Amino acid sequence: MSEVREAITRAHHDEWARVVAALTRRFGDLGIAEDSAAEAFATAVERWPADGVPPNPGAWLTTTANHKAIDRIRRENKRDDKHREARMVHDDDPPEPLGAIDDDRLRLIFTCCHPALAMETRAALTLRMVGGLTVPEIARAFLVTESAMGRRITRAKDKIKAARIPYRVPSADDLPARVSGVLAALFLVFNEGYLATGPDTDPVRHDLTAEAIRLTRLIRDLLPDDGEVAGLLALMLLTESRRTARVSAGGELVALDEQDRGSWDAALIAEGHRLVRERLAAAAAGIAPGRYQILAAINAVHTSARDMRDTDWSQILALYDQLVRIDPSPIIALNRAVAVAELDGPEVALATVDRLEPTLSGYHAYHATRADLLRRLGRSQRSRAAYDKAIDLAGNTAETAYLTHRRDQLR
Missing domain, CATH: 1.20.58 (Methane Monooxygenase Hydroxylase; Chain G, domain 1)
Structure with missing residues (x-):
């Protein structure tokens, strides 16, 4: 049974984007593609433990998802629309041109990052439908609640349908207008792999970091x-x-x-x-x-x-000063405070960190940074309380173990 679960998990990592991309090209609707792929994986969870893992899991998932998509179209559309959509499943028509991008997953990411959507929405939607990240993982990446992120993704899908935003394959001329959203999504995918936020995953997910690097290399080839x-x-x-x-x-x-x-x-x-x-x-x-x-x-x-x-902390601080001018986010300010502590001492850095509390109170790294500064100042009781808060908020098992160890070292 454990081998079957591992096979399903591996198939999700390896095949999700490919299945969604194939269905999107065939049906022209990313919502149908995503929902049908999800149903196919749910069917695999039900059937593979009893029937065994098929010889070609990817082909099985694609075929099953196609059937699910056809059923969905037949259920949701009127009779005239049924015939029109049913013709789309035949392979008699010539395949759509691939445009400027050969890679299926990268093509789908550029397709998702439509300029009509807000930047954060593009990234969140891409992480959900292409990166395969869960809503809780995406919510932690954006420092918002799961319910808020769920609503954001739902609103994005509704806007796509209401505004009739086309999910067409982007041309070479489309890439510069979409690349910033693509980079934002890939950066978040990489960060989730670098320090996974889920308590039930490996602390470092090399599959995500490697895929983010691979796709960024392809973009580098496209936009040197x-x-x-x-x-x-x-x-x-x-x-x-x-x-x-x-x-x-x-x-x-x-x-x-x-x-x-x-x-x-x-x-x-x-x-x-x-x-x-x-x-x-x-x-x-x-x-x-x-x-x-x-x-x-x-x-x-x-x-x-x-x-x-x-x-060279002086150089690092100078770079952070430059970064703050173009990205004055509280997380950048928090990271800058670490360099300040090395140059001007933990007391000066702590004053900066404390000013960030209103916006970063739910971010575990804020409390971890504050705990370390308090530890260096010899304020063990306040440091312990900050470590406790960081441990409560951290989802990464390796980071939780580290924070617990540092807390327990306090006198």
Whole structure:
């Protein structure tokens, strides 16, 4: 039974986007594609434990989802519409052109990121229907409640239907207008893999980080002159280079200052640094860097230091100051406070962090950062309370173990 469950989980990770993309091309309706794919996976959960895993799970899921879509069309449309939609399931018609994008999953992501939708809505919808993330995972990524995120996704689908937004394959001319939404979605997919938020998943999901990197590489090929594409790819590579050092053998998160830097992936670091240098050259020529390029530059400073004590915190703070001017979000301010603590001390940083409480009170990293600053100031009782809050909010098992360990070390 456990092998069947693993097969279903693996099929969901590997086949979800492909099935949805195939149905979207055939029926022209992303809502039907998503709902039919979900029904197919639900049927697999019911039948595979009894019948066994089919020899080709992907083909089985696609066929079943096609049948579900046809049934849905027949139920929901009038008689005249039934005949019109039924003709769509035949393969006699020539296939739709693929447009500028060869990859099924990337094509579907660009299709979802329609400019008529708000940026956050594009990313949330893409994560749900293409990334396969659950509503709770997406809600945690956006720091909102599950019910609020569910309503946001529902409103997006309703707007698509009401405004008759077409889900056509984007052309090469469409890509620049949609790429920012695509990058935002891929960044969130990568972050979910880098530090998974669900308590029932692996703490680091390499399947998500690897897929986000693969798709960003494809975008880089499509838009080689886009600085933010290069910046996001560099950011992902430099972050991924530390993956094997981030979780101990005992399943506890390893902080940056305690990681074995000799185990970092030198090839990924070299590639990431090369992309950062390329963007720095563009900046010197008068092209202002964007958010992902600055984040990549910050990671380049971290990965250039052979030891935590060698880290150039002045440069990191200067980069954060630059980032705050284009992205004055509270999370950026929180991360900047970590650099302030290294340069000006934890007392100065704590004052900055405390001002963020109204907007970040539900974010576990806010309480974890505050707990560490209080610990460094010797305020053990207040530090313990902050650790308790961070532990309550954290969903990642490795991070929870780390925070619990740090809390229990307090006198």
